[in-house]
Amino acid sequence: MSTAIVFGATGVSGIACLRALLQTPVSEYKSILAVSRRAPALDANDNRVKHVNVDLMGPVEIIADGLRKAGGADAAHVFFYSYIAKEEEEDLVETNRKLFSHSLEALAQVATKLQVLLLQTGYKYYGVHKGGEYLATYPFQESAPRHQGLNFYYVQEDMLKDAAKKGGYHWIVSRPNFILGESKGNFMSLAVTLGQYASLLKYLDKSLIFPGSSATYNLPYDFSTANHNAAHQLFLVKNEKAYDRAFNIHDGKPMRFSDLWPKVADYFGLSLDSPPAGDAPDPSKIGKEVVLLHSSAEFAQQNESAIDEYSKKHDLDPSASKYATWEFLDFATSRTWSDQGSLDAARSVGWTKDSDIWGQGFKPVFDAMREDKIIPRSA
Template identity: 30%
Template structure:
């Protein structure tokens, strides 16, 4: 039977990487967003407002997905409003598709706020869970829009008979423009500003995060996990943590990132140095950098989200997750976290000109085609640049 995917939130960091993975696996793939990404010509874009049920029904007329991937959310002023808006978005998309009877599986992406609490009480004393985080950890006695989204999926599954999976990644690292949860890009932009101005690359987070163990989630690995869970019988009706599979300490990785950009790393001192404060006056600086190096995006707010990076790096406990549940059921994909960051930085340096390029003697080429790599190597040979292929789009 033909597999037809509908990605809700196809322009985001998760949705865009999922679209690339599905299309490479020959799925018929639709991407729904308020402003759909049209960079991937094989993705069938659908523009719609998730808060308008009638608009959704009209936009989805004739679309009969077998698999629905919900990868988006909307931040609001209060958690009460987060619950109302984000619960409604999930309810509307599933109600709009209900009459079709085509949906076999719904995958919902949430995250570690399931364990750590909502924005208003994020990682606060009295609600700190035991780590490594495990899927069986009970819900916190707090209002949380993740719980509301899950409950909408459970109710629709009971009504319509589809299976479901819940995916809880840690911080997602991957390529995308204008995403509100993109630590990788934020750190690259911050380091580029430090390099340009001769500033130190100052650790913005807590002592616990600096010294403790942590993990992250590569967006490409998350895409593979979403497809695996939605097509594996043993993974039906289950919730999963999703991370790279290794652990690291920021006390090491921060210095490695600094070395990549050629800046001086400064670790934790005596207190938190929020990145939002450190970058508060950098909008004009970034505009000048973008003009100087002919970068594609000169608006700092489009490429860096310091508030979210502060939220992650300022937590008072080490945060890492247990992935045994997925491993036992057969998902064995692994991704080295340092490579996750380096490959993302290389992509931004050389492929899409989002940050100033390094003067390296080798270059990453991200392509599924060996022929494309060879052709590109010939093109840059006069610059004495060696080419190394990397499977970013595979």
Template identity: 40%
Template sequence: MSSLSARVACIWGANGISGTAMIDLLIEQSSNEWNHIICISRRPFQLDIKDNRIDFISIDILNATADEIVNELEKVNGQTITDVFHYTYIEKKDEDELDKANKILLEKALDTCVKIAGKTIQTFSLQTGYKYYGVHKSKDDLAKLPFIEDAPRHKGSNFYFTQEDLLKDYAEKYGWKYIITRPATIIGVAKGNFMNFAVTIALYATIQKELSQPLLFPGNEKSWNRISDHSTASNNARFQLWTVLNKNIHNEIFNIANGDLVRFRDLWPKIENYFNIPHHEQILNENEVQIKLAEYMPKNKDGWIRIAQRENLDEKAFDYATWAFADGSLKSSNDRYGDLSKARQFDWTTQVDTFDGYVQCFDRLKQLKVIPS
């Protein structure tokens, strides 16, 4: 018999990198603490997990009505939800389309939660990110370093501004505690979801090794030397769960990162080493990138097919990889890192090593048969 105080989680975007990390963490908790984990995503459940606390709902959140989602949640006791974790995201090139689509995703989740469990929900946790600080915009739009949670907003639209304001409105109206977390570049793995810098680099390295080619850095001298921070998905999940359960934390916004500052000039030789690729002296231009993955990789797809067939890997991994996303991540020469003082003030003391996060990610890709073991 489960305890009356046991909590019920509802994870939106459960198949993504962050949703996967939260599921991994919740199934480690005792069923006296978390006795039901409801997962919602567009694609069927991707994780190979056997835990009878998990119920999975596969539904197209963008195109389904709130009532249709409520109907699915009723079948799995959705009226008992106590804590919501929101990770859904849709990529759009146009800023206004990006804002509109991601507003709909969150609004749909909020409206559904109100209808099914408005009075039992205690906390709604929303993950946004450093795009709040304008890292995807021009230098004029970039917040001052280090990024602090109450930094002034840049001009123009930003879908994270919209989402954060929306959550605050609903939380105030329905008496929920809200937590907003803003991670940096996320390192993690989700099966079939490779919009992730570390996964893209792993595929690139695998092909370069096959071709006996050096691991050219897909950026310029400025991005090679820039200071940035990363956020390992498992650490983000631990922090998010900790904030939800922390009785001293109410309606707060936090940066969450690993706590170490890194430069690619230090990370890159370690990545070469991991993949047993001979160290190569990078010849970098101040502004011009050395190699564009979005142009280079499609020309070498044959090499990938050869590896995948020989090693019995997931051939589709190449098509999931976001070469342009990786190029975009390295396009900016601006330093980018957040201040973790606020999390520290609430006694969050954890620091994790960023390269260890890459290793965890690469090791899991081997287990998933995405790259050769």
């Protein structure tokens, strides 16, 4: 019987981890500490979950005190998902360095029985947010050389390895891509924004317009369903073969937007443009540039009044419009390079499971959004 600590417990990945932990018997985890500013909104009521309300950017002593009072001294496994978005790269690096540093220092003071700390990063490690010369060789391998320039994942992974060596525990890095999931009050997921985009188009009686070009529309991309990621991560922390290693995780095989878009159109009762992805870009731009033809961010901005109208008409969550990350949807659908990582490392330690990108990823998110009144239940 041990304790697990989940940092970033209200995010899409944090909630998925909590749900996975709650499926384990009490004999395995007697206590689960959910570290976040807000209490996580869980489907199940389980007295093993204890909310630790601390600000990870605040004093280390306060973080440590919160963990200590909640029983963090018995922690064997720690899962770290906390993240703060910043527009400027230097600010992004420094903010998330500080966030992780404070957490590691607090754990060093409290969690003296710690066995494994798992840090979730992602495919940005391979330069997918930059493209061109920054991209690693396909399929992305965990041992790929780091790209030039700043990347806060590099900073955090180095910090983790140093802290583990000093603290006498093991480290694991998990690298998913395009995480699909939904968490009440925290909706940083491509699927959530796509659901809002499709709902708005339906309300305005428009077709499901693809923001990018035909190049992006037909490229294969890895997706990582949050529940699948969490199951894999729990598998790793209990597997000695996985210790002190990094692992890609995705749903098993890539999906093209040309396969996804018709499914989304059918779910929301939308027609598709013909051609649905606009014109092909200049071949010299493929793999290097973003080709955005129909900005969803601009479309949402131009239709703010319509968003208010249909939100009131369908009695939606008044904060629903804040849950969309339009710029991320634009970027994800307009890059002219693919995201494909190898699962060889995960398979080598015994991970055999796959997940259905549509049936276990996008569709459940859309269903949950309807249930939570983020989007209308019907047209």
